Amino acid sequence: MTPNRLLPDLAAHAEATAHTLAPACGSCTAVTLADRPDATVVRHAGTVAKAHPPDSVPADLVPRLTAAARLPGLLLPPLTPAPADLHGRLVSYWPYGRPVDPADPDAAPWEEAAALLAGLHRTPAPAGLPAMRGPVKAARAVKRLRSATAAPRAAATAVLRAWDTVPAWARAEAPQPVPGALCHGDFHLGQLVRHPAPDGPWLLIDVDDLGTGVPAWDLGRPAAWYACGLLPPDEWSRFLAAYRAAGGTAVPAAGDPWPALEVPARALTVQTAARAVTKAQEEGRPLDEAEQCLVDACDRMVPVPPELAQGSPK
Known part of the structure; x- marks a missing residue:
């Protein structure tokens, strides 16, 4: 149907x-x-x-x-x-809960989102919960790009080459590192609502990808946007600081967060770029500026160092 x-x-x-x-x-x-x-x-x-x-x-x-x-x-x-x-x-x-207003980016609840993710990652995963599905969705986006017969050659090549630099667990070709934390699996600002509407507390929605896995995955999309120049440094800093202040376990409490974020950020950059290139091909148009930034980021990727391949700092 x-x-x-x-x-x-x-x-x-x-x-x-x-x-x-x-x-x-x-x-x-x-x-x-x-x-x-x-x-x-x-x-x-x-x-x-x-x-x-x-x-x-x-x-x-x-x-x-x-x-x-x-x-x-x-x-x-x-x-x-x-x-x-x-x-x-x-x-x-x-x-029903009131979602984030995409027309008012200055009001984006980065601090609230960070605190929710930190709380989720600190919570013991319930018995019987399946694996977080983030890597599966990334792999599906790349598979769809591979099957797009008329995808822009240079852009598709850059994205697929970048995918080859992603460790096997983040490509859903191997189990995720254990022990796994409770993860949302597909975090972005569209996964937040106020309930009760219109002014209740912010809550996470969409459990389709909820499960056990690498908690840094939930920070990977904002990290990728920041690395690609699509998220202002101030918003990224606010998000990261709030996550750490709330006791989040995905990154160290101080110091460089990127050893933990490198793999999820690169996998989610490839996923988003793959979707963008496929969509542009389907609509018969060139990539827009933001989409080109994602492809350019893929073009700059080199194989991830072995010590970072497990998605957590060593």
Whole structure:
């Protein structure tokens, strides 16, 4: 079933759940928040219904939902403990939270995000939680680029060459280093909401990639943006300082953080560049300035030193 055929039934389920939880919800209109092949998300009043990726299975998703329910100060808790099945897609239900406003970058909650990640990384991983899926998603982005027949030759070559410099665990070709910490797996500012809306505390959302792994992965995307010149130094410094102040375990409490961040930052730079090059090819356009910065960063990559290959400082 394609996302477009799934959408009307998902909206109906969101409405039914919203009316069950709050019969006088005051709304009879469903709003589509996302409609992609890997996720369809619909809001009705204070209830959000999410159809998870087609390859999601209960054995992985249920422990992730359980973890979110047990960590309400860090993760937005689901409304129901187990997913439903809708046309072969697993569906979960959540309270609505107000997301970060992309039009107001000065208000980005970097300090709050850092504190949430630090708290997550300090929390013992629940038994039965699967591995964090960040490296799997990076590998899929590169695989998709390889299959793009008309990808810009020079850009694609730079990205694929950079991928070869990434250690096997970060390419999902080997197990992640152990012992693993509790990780979000796909952190960026779009994974934060205020709940209760509009001014409640910030919480992390999206448990599809939650699991055990290298905690530096969750800092890897901001680190990559900073290294590529896409995140201002002040914002990066605020984020890193807040993470350390909150007792985060992904980097040393003082000193150079890059021995821990090198591998995740490079893997996520390649992932983001691979997506950018593939998207530009599909849209028949040249790379924009930000996309070219990512490709240029890939072009500068050299093999990671062996002492850094495990993703943690030695």
